[in-house]
Amino acid sequence: MAVTIKDVSKLANVAPSTVSRVIADSPRISEDTKRRVRDAMKELGYHPNLNARSLANKSSQAFGVIIPRSTDKAFQNPFFPEVVRGISKVAHEKEFALYISTGATERDIYEEVVRMVQGRRVDGIILLYSSIDNKIMSYLHKQKFPFTIIGKPAKNMDNITHVDNDNIMASKDVTNHLIQLGHERIAFVGGNINLVVTIDRLLGYKEALQNAGLTYRDEYIVHEEFLQEGGQEAISKLLSLKEPPTAIIAADDIMAFGMLKTLDEIGISVPDDLSIVSFNNIMLSEVSRPPLSTVDINIYQLGYQAAKCLIEKIENPEEPAKRIILPYKIIKRESCKEYK
Missing domain, CATH: 3.40.50.2300 (Response regulator)
Incomplete structure (x- = not known):
């Protein structure tokens, strides 16, 4: 028999409504109560119904991740799996799913982003690249839809949250x-x-x-x-x-x-x-x-920080735009030599 909220509330000695608030991470619930409820959930093997939560919160509990070209080509380059690994870390912590674009052309990707936004399939979007005259970025900015960019925006840099290197x-x-x-x-x-x-x-x-x-x-x-x-x-x-x-x-x-x-x-x-x-x-x-x-x-951190910024934008639409510049380091190995 499936474990229910009532089972969790009984073991944790709280009301079912308190369990629901803990699942929603309500700030009104004390950390001690949250810990007790989460321990009970873990002991009973209870997992929240994310679909039900999404309907109640009018949230999809998902990020859109937009790569610059078709996935079959993009994932030939280890940069993309590594940056997605950083995004996934935050998504896992916040119980978000990832919705990765699969368009073969720029037009395909743009149309998929529009479907994501209009269909409310995602709560926010992370662009893994920045280009000149980026139609996707312009569309998201105009729609006031939560998004972050890995890279430096070509336009409206002060008004768009982005994570980059110098x-x-x-x-x-x-x-x-x-x-x-x-x-x-x-x-x-x-x-x-x-x-x-x-x-x-x-x-x-x-x-x-x-x-x-x-x-x-x-x-x-x-x-x-x-x-x-x-x-x-x-x-x-x-x-x-x-x-x-x-x-x-x-x-x-x-x-x-x-x-x-x-x-x-x-x-x-x-x-x-x-x-x-x-x-x-x-x-x-x-x-x-x-x-x-x-x-x-710092590829992993580019993804991790971009996802953290996106969560902040989703949770607080009035969150001001941020520019996060991650450090870089030259790793000197054996492919360079003094020229004589």
């Missing part, structure tokens, strides 16, 4: 690292030029070159997808130049892995012939051949 400074720092190693011919391989993260990292790279008195070369700038295939395409273009670079900054570890694979196949040594540094510090970076120098951007 990507301009991070890119400037890794470029300076290569300059200090004696490299002057440094290439930059970024993602889609419409992504704000690509724009910021390219800007930091440019500033570092300018400050060092080095020449900025258009042919050293390549934009590809954040996939191994993107890195392979990029390295092929750069090696075909009359004067190829001696060092490369890749905007993503997965792209860098694609580069390492191609370079190994054609007999070019990293770091003896070419230095590479990238971003994200995913788990495989440490065990690649050679171990990859990279920027740790």
Whole structure:
């Protein structure tokens, strides 16, 4: 027989209405009573009916998680599972479900977001990217629907809650690292030029070159997808130049892995012939051949903090917009070497 609220109230020696308030985490109930009721729920194996709660609270008890492209491609890059892991931690703590977008095109994703909002399928949305002229962000902002962004909004930055790194400074720092190693011919391989993260990292790279008195070369700038295939395409273009670079900054570890694979196949040594540094510090970076120098951007915390901010927006629609900038750290491994 299924355990009911009455069973829990009897064991905890409280009224059934008190059990309901504890489930709703009412501030009117003391911590001692909450603890007693939760202990009784655990002992009896009682789990609240979230559907019933959602109807009563006019809440879906779900987050929408919007990724920049179809899930089959996105989840080839460990960045996305790791950031979703951070979001899931908060969702689990608050007993929220995750509703992940699966659209294959930008139009598909936009239409799915509209269905989420209009159908009240979710209580709030987390965008895992920020792009120029982002229609989804503009729609959510206009609808005054709770949402947060991982990345920096291209517009209305002061009015939209977002969690990010200082990507301009991070890119400037890794470029300076290569300059200090004696490299002057440094290439930059970024993602889609419409992504704000690509724009910021390219800007930091440019500033570092300018400050060092080095020449900025258009042919050293390549934009590809954040996939191994993107890195392979990029390295092929750069090696075909009359004067190829001696060092490369890749905007993503997965792209860098694609580069390492191609370079190994054609007999070019990293770091003896070419230095590479990238971003994200995913788990495989440490065990690649050679171990990859990279920027740790705290991926898990990006997701965790974005979800925490979203909960605050859901619980208090008047919560002012926040900008959370997480620290980064350059992890120096064996893919970079002094240039002589």
